[in-house]
Amino acid sequence: MGTSTRLVHLGNDPHSFHGFVNPPIVRGSTVLFPDCATMESRNQKYTYGTRGTPTTDALCEALNALEGAAGTVLVPSGLAAITVPFLAFLSSGDHALIVDSVYGPCRYFCDTMLKRLGIEVEYYDPEIGAGIEALLRPNTRLVHTEAPASNTFEMQDIRAISDAAHRHDCIVTMDNTWATPLYFRPLDFGIDVSIHATTKYPSGHSDIVMGSVSANAAAWPRLLEAQTTLGICGAPEDSYLILRGLRSMAVRLDHHQNSALAVAHWLEGIDAVERVLHPGLESFPGHEIWKRDFKGSSGVFSFVLKAATPDQFKPKAHAFLNALSLFGLGYSWGGYESLALHVNLNDRTIRKAPSAGPVIRLQIGLENIEDLKRDLEVGFRAAAAV
Numbered sequence: 001m002g003t004s005t006r007l008v009h010l011g012n013d014p015h016s017f018h019g020f021v022n023p024p025i026v027r028g029s030t031v032l033f034p035d036c037a038t039m040e041s042r043n044q045k046y047t048y049g050t051r052g053t054p055t056t057d058a059l060c061e062a063l064n065a066l067e068g069a070a071g072t073v074l075v076p077s078g079l080a081a082i083t084v085p086f087l088a089f090l091s092s093g094d095h096a097l098i099v100d101s102v103y104g105p106c107r108y109f110c111d112t113m114l115k116r117l118g119i120e121v122e123y124y125d126p127e128i129g130a131g132i133e134a135l136l137r138p139n140t141r142l143v144h145t146e147a148p149a150s151n152t153f154e155m156q157d158i159r160a161i162s163d164a165a166h167r168h169d170c171i172v173t174m175d176n177t178w179a180t181p182l183y184f185r186p187l188d189f190g191i192d193v194s195i196h197a198t199t200k201y202p203s204g205h206s207d208i209v210m211g212s213v214s215a216n217a218a219a220w221p222r223l224l225e226a227q228t229t230l231g232i233c234g235a236p237e238d239s240y241l242i243l244r245g246l247r248s249m250a251v252r253l254d255h256h257q258n259s260a261l262a263v264a265h266w267l268e269g270i271d272a273v274e275r276v277l278h279p280g281l282e283s284f285p286g287h288e289i290w291k292r293d294f295k296g297s298s299g300v301f302s303f304v305l306k307a308a309t310p311d312q313f314k315p316k317a318h319a320f321l322n323a324l325s326l327f328g329l330g331y332s333w334g335g336y337e338s339l340a341l342h343v344n345l346n347d348r349t350i351r352k353a354p355s356a357g358p359v360i361r362l363q364i365g366l367e368n369i370e371d372l373k374r375d376l377e378v379g380f381r382a383a384a385a386v
């Protein structure tokens with residue numbers, strides 16, 4: 001069945017809830033058992049609030065189907081969707097390879113908490129491909145990928161990386177937030193654990209913070225064990241809203257994709273723009289990998305604003321951003337509204353910030369493109385005056 005059809009019908013069985021098309025929001029801590037024998041054996045579907053309710057299960061079932069996963073756990077944020085599997089699969093003395101262009105707070109977690117727990121973290125070039133083999137050590141246990149890269153959108157050869165890592169018995173994780181399972185299915189490319197900030201497109205309305213982690217059959221028991229041990233779980237109300245967001249995600253993403261590509265192409269023709277960082281553009285270095293592996297592109301990309309000297313980077317970026325009125329200045333993305341920010345790449349050790357100018361990231365929302373272009377033109381005029 002087609003993706004839109006599946007999104008509409010996944011994760012709910014109306015006839016088990018008196019025919020209502022949406023599942024009820026089942027909240028709860030205590031679940032009663034009919035007798036001591038059942039309580040002792042825990043031989044019933046639900047046993048306690050932290051272990052899932054019919055509402056969280058409905059979302060997990062939908063995500064399992066979309067990801068082709070053996071199991072999915074829900075967590076309270078996209079960041080927790082990274083830290084929980086890292087804690088599940090890494091132990092003191094292990095070595096982990098993390099892509100240098102990773103989501104910033106993931107890097108902070110690695111450099112602080114993982115380090116304190118005695119795990120050695122090494123960053124690698126996003127475009128390393130099969131060359132990752134040379135970095136794998138006998139104690140390398142986890143390789144983390146994210147494609148396209150946060151903020152700079154480099155693509156990764158996921159199949160080549162996961163094949164090399166599996167030859168060395170590593171778990172391979174991927175942050176798939178940008179593409180969503182509609183445009184990329186990590187497990188089909190050898191990934192063991194697919195990570196999402198469902199805060200973004202699955203929510204779609206900037207009103208929920210939540211994450212999901214989906215695993216293949218080999219990785220699932222250990223992931224579930226870690227989540228249960230840590231006592232981290234997803235809330236029923238949030239699960240309900242994410243499931244509701246999924247129903248319209250294909251339509252929204254299609255709109256984000258078309259508008260973002262239109263704005264990206266338009267930006268390529270603007271004098272003040274040095275380069276547009278969007279994997280869907282033929283001019284972009286990772287375009288061939290994107291075309292080969294991905295089914296679409298979402299609404300977030302960046303561009304490099306021309307600046308003659310480094311001391312102009314910040315003033316020009318700020319002048320541009322402060323002049324915008326439709327694009328809000330704010331973190332996150334995936335909602336209905338357009339956003340913009342000046343990207344900070346100071347923590348990169350391998351893929352350093354471009355030298356030609358500041359990097360501006362845009363999330364293209366559901367507004368009319370002509371209005372967005374006019375807003376950006378105001379920004380370019382303000383930047384030119386600096």
Ligand SMILES: *Cc1c(COP(=O)(O)O)cnc(C)c1O
Pocket residue numbers: 077078079080103146150175177178196197198199209210211332333
């Ligand atoms: C936003 C984001 C996250 C974190 O999600 P939160 O719900 O904000 O914690 C993780 N990975 C990527 C790629 C993101 O863009």
